[in-house]
Amino acid sequence: MNFIALKMLMGDRAKYIGIIIGLTFASLLITQQASVFVGLMTRTFGAISDLGQADVWVMDPKVQFVDDVKPLSDTRLFLVRGVEGVQWAVPLYKGLLKARLENGNFQTCIVFGIDDATLMGGPPQMFEGKLEDLRRSEAVIVDLNGARTKLARPPLEPGGASRPLEIGDSLELNDHRAVVVGLCGVTRTFQSQPTIYTTYSRATQFAPRERRLLSFILVKAKAGEDPAALCRRIHGQTGLLAQTSTEFQWTTVKYFMKYTGIPINFGIAVLLGFLVGTVIAGQTFYNFTLDNIRQFGALKAMGASNATLLRMILLQALLSGGIGYGLGVGLASLFGRVVRGTELAFRMMPQILMISGAAVLFICMLSAVLSIRKVMKLEPAIVFKS
Amino acid sequence: MQVAHELAVSCRGVTKTYVSGSTRTEALRGIDLDVLSSELLMLVGPSGCGKTTLISVIAGILDQDAGTSIVFGRDFKSMSQRQKTAWRGAHVGFVFQAFNLLPALNARENVAVPLLILGTPRREALERAQAVLADVGLSDRGGSLPAELSGGQQQRVAIARALVHSPRLIVCDEPTSSLDAETGKTVIELLKETAVAPNRALVIVTHDSRIFSYADRVARMDDGRITRIETQRTAP
Ligand SMILES: Nc1ncnc2c1ncn2[C@@H]1O[C@H](COP(=O)(O)OP(=O)(O)O)[C@@H](O)[C@H]1O
Ligand SMILES: [Mg+2]
Numbered sequence: 001m002n003f004i005a006l007k008m009l010m011g012d013r014a015k016y017i018g019i020i021i022g023l024t025f026a027s028l029l030i031t032q033q034a035s036v037f038v039g040l041m042t043r044t045f046g047a048i049s050d051l052g053q054a055d056v057w058v059m060d061p062k063v064q065f066v067d068d069v070k071p072l073s074d075t076r077l078f079l080v081r082g083v084e085g086v087q088w089a090v091p092l093y094k095g096l097l098k099a100r101l102e103n104g105n106f107q108t109c110i111v112f113g114i115d116d117a118t119l120m121g122g123p124p125q126m127f128e129g130k131l132e133d134l135r136r137s138e139a140v141i142v143d144l145n146g147a148r149t150k151l152a153r154p155p156l157e158p159g160g161a162s163r164p165l166e167i168g169d170s171l172e173l174n175d176h177r178a179v180v181v182g183l184c185g186v187t188r189t190f191q192s193q194p195t196i197y198t199t200y201s202r203a204t205q206f207a208p209r210e211r212r213l214l215s216f217i218l219v220k221a222k223a224g225e226d227p228a229a230l231c232r233r234i235h236g237q238t239g240l241l242a243q244t245s246t247e248f249q250w251t252t253v254k255y256f257m258k259y260t261g262i263p264i265n266f267g268i269a270v271l272l273g274f275l276v277g278t279v280i281a282g283q284t285f286y287n288f289t290l291d292n293i294r295q296f297g298a299l300k301a302m303g304a305s306n307a308t309l310l311r312m313i314l315l316q317a318l319l320s321g322g323i324g325y326g327l328g329v330g331l332a333s334l335f336g337r338v339v340r341g342t343e344l345a346f347r348m349m350p351q352i353l354m355i356s357g358a359a360v361l362f363i364c365m366l367s368a369v370l371s372i373r374k375v376m377k378l379e380p381a382i383v384f385k386s
Numbered sequence: 387m388q389v390a391h392e393l394a395v396s397c398r399g400v401t402k403t404y405v406s407g408s409t410r411t412e413a414l415r416g417i418d419l420d421v422l423s424s425e426l427l428m429l430v431g432p433s434g435c436g437k438t439t440l441i442s443v444i445a446g447i448l449d450q451d452a453g454t455s456i457v458f459g460r461d462f463k464s465m466s467q468r469q470k471t472a473w474r475g476a477h478v479g480f481v482f483q484a485f486n487l488l489p490a491l492n493a494r495e496n497v498a499v500p501l502l503i504l505g506t507p508r509r510e511a512l513e514r515a516q517a518v519l520a521d522v523g524l525s526d527r528g529g530s531l532p533a534e535l536s537g538g539q540q541q542r543v544a545i546a547r548a549l550v551h552s553p554r555l556i557v558c559d560e561p562t563s564s565l566d567a568e569t570g571k572t573v574i575e576l577l578k579e580t581a582v583a584p585n586r587a588l589v590i591v592t593h594d595s596r597i598f599s600y601a602d603r604v605a606r607m608d609d610g611r612i613t614r615i616e617t618q619r620t621a622p
Binding site: 308 | 438441449468473475476482486488490495499502503504508559599
């Protein structure tokens with residue numbers, strides 16, 4: 001009976017296409033919007049994930065997310081170094097500083113100051129120059145994307161192309177001269193400001209004078225040490241907040257989820273996709289069943305049981321769902337490919353595929369249930385009505 | 387050993403009233419009717435007199451309000467809907483005025499449907515369907531969709547479908563009404579030739595008086611009652 005169900009479904013070309021379009025639309029919108037959402041959320045903790053060498057981040061207990069810097073006094077570093085299980089602990093300066101460009105404009109940049117001695121906490125990727133070059137005087141490393149866009153120098157002649165910042169170029173950070181010694185790659189941040197790396201001591205010179213300038217302490221756990229346990233120990237001995245990298249990423253994401261309208265906006269888009277998909281697919285599927293009600297009646301008269309008809313309808317719904325889901329997810333990944341390397345965030349996680357799959361399955365089942373009810377209650381005697 | 391005139395259907399005091407809103411239609415007002423197991427019985431009468439209702443009860447697709455309908459010894463009243471459905475699948479063949487072929491299936495697949503419902507493997511079902519299609523003179527149209535066939539051809543496919551699982555009871559509701567006179571005549575001849583068999587009862591509802599002569603017996607109905615039963619002397 002399965003092939004009869006499939007032939008029935010595909011025989012009604014217009015409705016079949018309608019059902020598929022509805023389901024494709026739903027899974028496309030859900031997958032695509034959720035992926036953009038996850039992409040954006042991933043950017044919020046780019047600063048954390050870029051710093052792969054650290055197991056634990058130590059900070060002021062009031063810090064809510066990675067951009068919420070509440071400086072510590074430098075002496076805290078020594079306290080943390082004294083905690084058992086710490087292999088190394090290095091200071092990290094993270095702040096927003098104004099860079100004055102050649103054309104007189106100002107551009108806010110994210111500045112990281114990393115440990116002078118070890119250079120731990122540097123950029124995840126170097127395109128030009130070497131990290132060690134930071135030891136030269138006035139040296140900074142600029143992220144390539146920023147160097148090409150927001151930090152680019154004005155064109156030589158009016159109307160010409162602007163020139164990317166290159167090694168050897170200089171810029172002014174908070175009225176201090178800085179020389180570019182390298183170009184690096186970083187995860188695009190949420191605010192998409194250019195990122196600049198320099199040493200901790202130089203960064204604190206660039207920064208406006210404050211009593212405390214130590215933003216975070218980065219900690220590497222000794223081999224075999226459980227980072228979570230280490231966090232508890234650090235907190236117990238220093239009173240500071242210590243979070244593993246992953247924890248801190250989640251803390252950051254949760255902050256954005258809670259205090260920005262971003263999740264709601266995407267939630268609405270996902271819900272809209274779900275509802276529109278349900279309405280189109282559900283409605284069309286139900287109409288398909290109604291249009292074919294005589295055929296179901298004839299099958300029932302000829303001895304097809306309710307269980308058989310139920311299986312047929314489920315099969316029709318699941319096949320449509322499978323095709324619609326495949327097309328929708330396919331289109332969403334196509335979208336992901338097209339926008340790769342652009343400003344748009346897109347991260348299609350397996351969980352997203354599972355969620356949109358579940359949503360499509362739910363839509364199919366809902367549509368099928370309406371149809372099944374109709375067919376179950378159907379009097380086979382309708383077959384004799386002309 | 388089958389007895390020649392075993393009872394196929396025995397209705398006693400069957401009543402059926404349709405209620406829709408405030409209107410009540412007494413479609414059957416106490417039907418007593420026997421159908422013999424190898425005969426062709428025609429049920430005739432004016433439109434609205436209850437013919438369709440009666441064969442629906444006989445075929446087990448509609449429950450009567452009162453009275454008994456015993457078909458090949460089985461009392462439908464004592465069977466669950468599921469049992470009745472399974473029974474229909476095994477023992478009843480249907481021919482409808484509106485053909486009721488599945489438009490997405492070709493002729494051969496349509497004919498195979500009752501076998502597929504009974505759980506026959508697809509290949510075997512299609513082979514047997516093709517053989518029965520040949521019996522109704524459509525051996526070369528097995529691959530055609532219903533829309534590609536004429537009305538007469540579609541009804542022949544429907545007859546093949548009613549025959550394919552060798553049911554003991556075949557019910558036909560106005561099988562010729564959608565066809566022109568000539569085609570109707572060939573269809574009824576085909577039914578008479580292929581469907582009538584020992585141990586198979588054939589009940590045909592019609593108001594087409596030109597085909598009455600093909601019946602063994604003609605039961606006349608009016609206003610929910612059987613008014614007269616005539617035995618044909620000379621069947622052609
Ligand atoms: N499902 C139904 N609901 C209400 N009335 C019905 C229904 N089916 C048939 N009737 C009525 O019952 C009577 C008998 O109908 P039917 O058995 O179809 O007659 P026939 O087949 O002889 O034309 C008619 O008056 C018809 O209008
Ligand atoms: Mg009728």
